[in-house]
Amino acid sequence: MEALSNKNKGKVLLRAEGLERKFGGLTAVADFSFELREGEILGLIGPNGAGKSTTFNLISGFMPPTSGSLSFLDQNITSKNATHISRMGLIRTFQHESLLSEMSVADNIIIATTHRLKSQAARLEKMQETAKLTGLEDHLEVMAGSLPHGLQRMLSIAIALAAEPKVLCLDEPLTGLQGAEVGAALDLFEMIRSELGITILLVEHNMRAVMRICDRILVLNHGRLLAAGTPEEVSQNQLVIEAYLGHKK
């Protein structure tokens, strides 16, 4: 708990205040406020349709909020587009269609280096370094769409890492992974945080994994913040239990 409380004292990198997104008459996210602090792994969980992916789209600039405000690195990014936000260092992955399936693994990673690195030699070096980190170094010439599912997930993370993020937003990165693959992915996330110094915002359905790796967890339900706290606090929260398992009869 000591280490955790120290982490919570880190500088606020991302702040959302009163975030709201409506689709016609449907409110996908409502009055959602949170802070992401430097060096932490923050989990964002909730049942299907809770508004997790919409929240990702809002903070990464892929979708503007209906109301509320967002700031990243002390700059207001509420009305900024995805290109601007990603250039500031907030990089996201995607739940579906998370890679360039008709291009090679190497090209997928090189594309992600294009904006930051201007020389081809530097891009190639970054590509090889990232591929090694994510276990893709033996698959560089393989078409991304032909990779096994587990490696496709790794590739989507490699693409994000090659863009040199300050904050990495992972959208259900463990979906479809088998037991050993989940363990390896969690080790990778821990290494990304501890050795690369990258702060992580994680949307994930695998509760065991979320409880193991996250410092804090936010629980969304019907677009609203239901609970927030450490994994222990959240796992014992009666509202969270009811949201996931339903009311006792």
Next chain:
Amino acid sequence: MLKDNLGLTLCILIALASIGFALFSGDPYYVQVVIWVFTNAVLAVTLRFVLLIGELNIATAAFFGIGAYTTAVASTIMDWTFFASLLAAPVIAGIISALFGWITLRTKGPYFLLISFAFTEIVRLFYTKTEALGGNSGMIGMFPPMALNDYFPAIAVTILAAILFGLYAAERSNLGRVFKAIQNNEDIPRSVGLNVIGLKILCFVIASATVGLAGGVHAYTNSVIAPADFTYFVAVLALAYVKIGGEGHIAGPIIGATILTLAGQFLHSFGPYENIFYGAIIIGALLLVPGGIVGLGARFKTGKFMGRAER
């Protein structure tokens, strides 16, 4: 890599042979056919270049025409020199395409296709309604300077070949890789800090400026241009060259343009039935060789020589 180098060497040899033929052949008709082949190859390759970002650009025909009319106006009305009037073509086509792309490339797929089709027709109607541009009759009198007259066919082929090699180099560069990434899934480049709209506009401007230059060469080659030369049908034929030759490699549209342009010369002898044969060749090729001619190698390897047409 070795295969690519061999292919590139072969292409350079063909280009040099064509320039030599244009210089030394005594038969103006065959020289004209060589220039037509190269012009159609540029039309097809520029159409395919915008396909790299996933958009079918009917306005290829419009920018070909804008280049031709720019050179014609610069040459006959403003009395600009030969090279200045040629250079004006890609500059004006590039500027107009930047503005057009900035407005329209926020749309995709069928929407962009329809807008580019409408733009092509609007530009053509503008020529027909503008007396200063000769109206329906078009413009006449674009001649290279006397000193260059004998060399003009070789100059034309050199410029057109240079456009083809330039577009090949652009596609092989990191920029070409980014264009393909945008076609594949534009959310990924956007998520790693690339300005997708800006890159789409850049791709569009490169294609439009180069096809504009080809239009300028066309104005000097024919000496006469008219609105009917720049209808949407020019882009439809360019698409046929791409599909018959194959979309997978830049050589595809060049091969397609060569075959169909040469077939077109032969089919002239069928008089009013020409277009029926022409259409039959296109339909037959699309049904029997779905990946185009450059896709045949891959189909032989997989043992699927004949197959259903791909979308």
